[in-house]
Amino acid sequence: MSTSPYDFHLGPNPANYQPLTPSVFLERAALIYPDHTAIVHGTQRIPYRTFYARARQLASALTARGIGFGDTVSVMLSNTPSMLEAHYAVPMTGAVLHCINTRLDAAIIAFQLDHAETKLLIVDSEFTPVMKEALSQASVKPIILTYEDVESGIEGEKIGEEDYEAFLQEGDPDFPWSPPSDEWNAISLNYTSGTTGNPKGVVYTHRGATLMCYANTIATGMQTHPVYLWTLPMFHCNGWCFPWTIALVAGTHVCLRAVRAKPMYDAIADHKVTNLSGAPIVMSVLLNASDDEKRDFDHTVSVNHAAAPPPAAVLAAMGEAGFELTHLYGLTETYGPATLNEWKTEWNELDDEERLKLRIRQGVRYPALEDLTVKDPDTMETVPADGETLGEVMFRGNIVMKGYLKNREATDAAFAGGWFHSGDLGVLHPDGYIQLKDRSKDVIISGGENISSIEVEDVLYKHPSVAAAAVVAKQDEKWGETPCAFIETKPGAEVTAEEIIAYCREKLAHFKCPRYVVFTELPRTSTGKIQKFKLRDEADAVTA
Template identity: 50%
Template sequence: MIYNYVQVAALAPNVPALYELHFAVPMAGAVLCTLNTRYDSAMVSVLLEHSGANIIFVDYQLLHIAKGALEILSKKGIKLPYLILIKESYDSVPDKISVPETLEYESLLLTGRPDFKIVRPNDECDPISLNYTSGTTSNPKGVVYGHRGAYLNSLAAALLNEMGSMPVYLWTVPMFHCNGWCLTWSVAAQGGTNICLRSVTAKAIFDSVGAHHVTHMGAAPTVLNMIVNSLENERMTVREKVTVMTGGAPPPPHVLHKMEEFGFIVHHSYGLTETYGPATICAWKPEWDSIPPETRAKFKSRQGLQHLGMEEVDVKNPDTLISVPLDGKTMGEVMFRGNTVMNGYLKDEKATREAFKGGWFRSGDLGVKHPDGYIELKDRSNDIIISGGENISTIEVESVIFSHPSVFEAAVVGRPDDHWGETPCAFVKLKDGCEATEGNIISFCRERLPHYMAPKSVIFQDLPKTSTGKTQKFVLRQKAKDLGSLSKGSKL
């Protein structure tokens, strides 16, 4: 699949060098593997070994992580990749770096040849990049992207973002995540300007929007949450509307509503690492302009329709592959097929076969299809809670908890119960300076949900996250499991 290609890894935040590598590496006929900046040395060593990286570009702030990874590989007798250091300035790192085969990025560029000829792919499906999944449910898998899929998804991403010529794009989405949702290439195709953020904060976002007249940005729901909960002294008036594409878990309606008030136009997309990032968009309908803001936000939080680069998206019965009725109620698994679906998982033929069983890529997400054809996610297949024979969508419960005025973040998982099988267990992080008790949260939910759907236990803590802002529910499920059954013979 990619064994005959030079593998070039990169461990860096959103800095200009990482953007440049998205062009330099493919143009040299190699495959780019961007690594998650929150991984520790042990995980980086695993991915370097698995990918077979020959070269690794490392940002100076992450040099200690890379050095630790190389030490682990060295002890295992594995040939080390060449390390190329990315400096912020010549004073940003010590003069002496005790890493073998070390070069410096800007010095390396000076050795380039103006007459260099681009190494073009022999086949349009040849690999262009390797992206590891974010590991929300298990260890990361290596997802192989092809030139054709990346090209098509880049053009589709520009359309999804309503991106005209010469946009100004603010990099809040990590470039290491699905190659920045393929927008690394989209922005260049449109002759745009890239504003790189090494560290994403609400103040940095507002400052950048004002200073650079940002037209577009991307953001996971956690970043949207950061913006709407920012302090007053961190904000500034957004004088020109900023188009924001968000993905991941459906943003709570009140977050979408608040973003609109701040001057951000949010487009809700949906996809996975295996679909090159965004695969659907909640295309706006003019008739929705006249409906109440809260209802409008609920419509906007749907996952919508496939983009032009994707052949088909459907919600199907996972056993029969029959499409579910367009009733907004019958749940099935969201499935994809088309050019913008991955080539496969690196060195894992079994997982690749399972993912494409029946000729469709199986997302593992459960959803419904509305009468207008728009899909709406209800849960991950392994996140759905079955309590007393009733299916409980954790997304619906989380949306209600999010609307509590004291709640900053929330995640719901199933907690084993000797009587009901499972009961909803909520993990909640409160806003700074706010208070709430377990009883407050439970009562709040019972007033807005059928009682069997309301959490039976609430734990207050920070939520474990991947680098892309997704909650690691497998961590929370294990914690809920360790708590044991809430009670025996309990009644809803």
């Protein structure tokens, strides 16, 4: 027991200690700026007083149906007001929000629903076909709410017996919700892309999400009342915690169901968008827009981009078009971005080549991350800061996940030695900035989504004409990276690239399928192991 005078009669109490939770940000915004526009969606303009009331109403309705502490509420929604409401309402009940990637296939969705033990499911009518199939494969039998987005013009099939809006009306807009009793309680569940076997369920805490919101405002330079365009899917790491961050600064969410050039330019010009985030594909769509899709705007738009760094020409073109870029890097296990390529003013004086070398680095630790380094994973010794010695990128801090749901072995391995092991290989530069060089897991990052090369290869090996297959990342100006398959066929077999791609599209979510197929003899070591590093070198030279 401490004997310090600073501890004597100075313990925590309700007056000086409250568990952290991002839900209070919405309460505060509604109190101070009740009439400020919180959400823009098509013709809808939703002020903060209404946003907060609807979130409480949904929380009340969920509670009345028995949803409470430790229960999982799964949602399969686009970037719509309902998704934002769920980000506040579900935590208000003590339950855990599970956002499902809208691009997944039925089998993976079914696995997630069962693993999460989903008690209630909210699904956008656009996604009811795949969800119906998933539910037929799943063991859980959740309460199902169908959300119909009246602004989308999409007439999808309803599943379940209840409508989202009707369900919400059962609730009390003055519902007296309470913050969590412990900030270490789970707030959300996000699944990895399953690089080895089934995906792992990454658990976030109220504490981590709250600190991430403060860090986001600092890292992106957002002031009060930013206008944030939702080009990043909210299902992806809870939209890097921006559904909560924007309320912290009483900003405006501009919803966007899909990344399309004209709606993005219209939003930027009409709503004076100040910030947006996403993978390189967002930049590609903006730059490659036709003249009739583009709109002029007279302000600077801050763009947070992650995943593979874009080519130099793209970086330059974005700057010329009025976009200010911030390069981030992180993982599902770090609530989204955990590093920031913090740009120094003096670097602007360097020549183009030197500036590019600095821009493609992943950078330094995020404001809410306590430590970041590159270590030898076997010895746990930090590698020399020479910009050349490879090691594993490791994190330590309050924006590292709570752990993997129901997977102690994977959790223990991820936290071995008191550090989170990213699985990404990189170098440490003399100035402390890190730079990724390779991935220890053969993950392809396409459009910001992780694709397991192993998963794609498993499908290819099942094709009757395929003797051996290896899938690697091919650099792509639009998607950042895209799968490229190298295939050895069986003796006498005849198959085309188009047939291989079509076969994969029957077995996998379409974004996971190879866009390029090469028939060749695969390079192997003396023990027969396929040498993927050689294929990566060849992939970028492959044409359709």
